[in-house]
C-alpha cells in the first residue's frame with residue numbers, strides 16, 4: 489500500500505507513522521527525518537538545507553524531489569510506503585505522480601491552538617529521533633530519553649518564530665494539496681485531536697484493514 493500523510497506541522501504524522509509502519513508492514517519515509525539525518529551526518533545536502541530547516545521554510549523542490557526519488561528506489565519501498573511530509577507543494581505532487589501510484593492520502597486535521605501546543609511541547613532524542621511531549625507523552629525521567637539516557641532537545645524549528653513561519657508556509661504552499669488530492673478521490677480526512685491510539689485506530693478503519 490502506498491500512502492501519503494498530509495497535514496500541518498505537529499499534527500502527529502510522524503507519531504502515527506511510527507506505529508502504522510508495523511501495522512501495515514511498510515517503511516516510514518519522512519523527508520524531515522532524511523534532511524535531519526543529513527544535517528547530523530554533515531553531508532553536502534545537510535549543509536545546504538540546515539538553515540532552511542531551522543527557519544521553517546521549504547527546501548527547494550528540485551532537491552527534495554531528487555532525494556525522495558532515490559529513497560523510493562530502495563528495496564524496502566517496493567512493497568509500499570508511508571510518505572510523511574512529502575509532497576508539500578503542487579510541483580512535488582506532480583513529480584510523485586510520475587514516480588509511483590498513490591493509493592490514499594491521509595489528511596490529519598487539527599486546529600491551530602492544538603498544533604502550537606504540540607509543537608512547543610515536543611522534545612526529541614537527537615541520536616534516535618524518538619519523539620516525546622512534555623505533557624502528552626513525557627519521558628520516564630524529565631528531559632532524558634527512556635532508552636539511550638541522553639538529554640532531550642527542542643528542535644530549532646519548534647521555537648516560537650519558526651513555528652509561526654511553518655504554519656504560514658503550510659497554509660500557502662501545502663494546504664492547496666488538500667483540494668488537489670480530493671479532486672483525485674484519494675483524500676481521507678482523519679481527526680488528529682484524540683490520543684495516538686485512537687487516531688491510529690481511525691486510520692486502520694478508514695483504510696479498511
Ligand code: AP5
Pocket residue numbers: 496497498499500501502503504518519520521523540541544545546547548552572573574575576577580606607609610611619620621622624625645654680681682683684685687
Ligand atoms: P518535518 O519534520 O516533516 O516537519 P513537519 O511536517 O512540520 O512535521 P512535524 O515533524 O513537525 O510534525 P508531525 O506531524 O510529524 O508531528 P509529531 O508526530 O512529531 O519537516 C521539517 C522541515 O524539513 C520542514 O520545515 C522543511 O524545511 C523540510 N522539509 C521536509 N519535507 C519537505 C518537503 N517535502 N519539501 C520541502 N521541505 C521539506 O507530533 C508533534 C508533537 O505532538 C510530539 O511532541 C508528539 O508527541 C505529540 N503528539 C503527536 N500525536 C499526538 C496525539 N494524538 N495527542 C497528543 N500529542 C500528540
